[in-house]
Amino acid sequence: MGNVQLSLALSGYDHTRDLVEGRVATPGIDLVAIQLSIEEIFYRVAKFRDFDVAEFSFAKYVAMKDQDVNDITAIPVFPSRAFRQSSIYIRAGSPLRSPEDLREKRVGVPEWAQTASVWTRSWLHHEVGVRIQEIDWVQAGVSSPGRQEKVPLKIPVGVNYSSAPDRSLTEMLLDGTLDAVLSAHPPEPFKRGTGEIVQLFGDGGREEEAAYYQTTGLYPLMHVVTIKQDVLDAHPWVAGNLLAAFDRSKQNSLDRLADLNASRFPVPWLRDHLKDVERLFGGDPFPYGVEANRATVGKFLQFSYEQGVAARQLEVDDLFAPQTLSAYTL
Incomplete structure (x- = not known):
């Protein structure tokens, strides 16, 4: 049996670059990566479900889950976070x-x-x-x-x-x-x-x-990665494999940022800025996975309910593919 071919729509990020360009393996999956503007991706996901795997607005995803729209499901990968x-x-x-x-x-x-x-x-x-x-x-x-x-x-x-x-x-x-x-x-x-x-x-x-x-203690989540539910129904293992691949790609990006041997980014004193970030966050400021983001996701669900984006208070675990709710340990 050959690999599963999946389309992947993302905006351009250094922390997804190795995944998009094939330097991070996705066992069992051949990705057809498409880079588009955030606005176009969101529109085409919301309107047409154009992509098997796609970056999507976290608020719109929460609103859809609230309305029992279940033809896409998220994995706990958050390619964009920003204070506002x-x-x-x-x-x-x-x-x-x-x-x-x-x-x-x-x-x-x-x-x-x-x-x-x-x-x-x-x-x-x-x-x-x-x-x-x-x-x-x-x-x-x-x-x-x-x-x-x-x-x-x-x-x-x-x-x-x-x-x-x-x-x-x-x-x-x-x-x-x-x-x-x-x-x-x-x-x-x-x-x-x-x-x-x-x-x-x-x-x-x-x-x-x-x-x-x-x-x-909140670093706001902006976007989440979604997968078509029919893909997960046919190949449930895809969720875990993609989560691991996104995480590896992000770690490669953080390693490049910390590389003192050469200027990987055209920004002076970047290492000093990274030290400031490390002091503030005490670790990876962009963690993936449910547990590392449970408090932030939970707060966003509260805010979405208070503001009428969702008509009910959703639970964190209801948002994500069950294969990503826990991980093995050695």
Whole structure:
């Protein structure tokens, strides 16, 4: 019997590179790797289930599980994690100076069920003290009109939420319709450095993000790897083999980062930065597996329920392929 051929859709990451390029073995599996933008992968997974294995929005996956959509199943591989205090954008010259100033303001999000937005709203609600009911929320595309929610929602009572299908968040922020935008994808004027749009935090939010981790122990999960359920029904061993391969590829990336023999990345003083990260996290900041992420996943499920991304409180073990819930030891 030959290997199982599976399509794999990922954005470009150094920590998945060895897997995508075949330098990490996937026993019994031949991967056909396709690199696409995150937005395209998410759209095609949500709409068409185009890929056997794919990176996907964690919030959208949780919403689908809540609705008993079970034709894709996750493995505990999280290719993207990010603190999101840095993802709050305002107009240059805005009177807003702190996250507390967002109370009773109009704030835009690309989608209510965007993972980054869930994390940022939870921080505002639980850590800053600005409840989600105290903000007027507007949903629209970041740069272009027409973006829509990809999953059904159950917006909590008392939350003022509306869509602006004919406008973009960037346009509304610049003309004053919005006071701020929460978005994983930065507005184009910010990316181009025009000076029209800036981050709420003058230092980019790093101090706030480090403080958040020190207070909560949470390094927010953004994306998860999913597998079509019919693949797992036919070949249940695929889940464990892929988890091991993703983990090996990530470790290779960390080894490259720590290599002092040559400049593997075009960044000076990288080893010093790694030492800072090690001091803050006390180990691997990007662990895979259920147990290493149980607390963070559990918190995200709480936040998803509180914000109406999920209509019920899901359990951590319900999200992942059963073959990945435990591992052998010697």
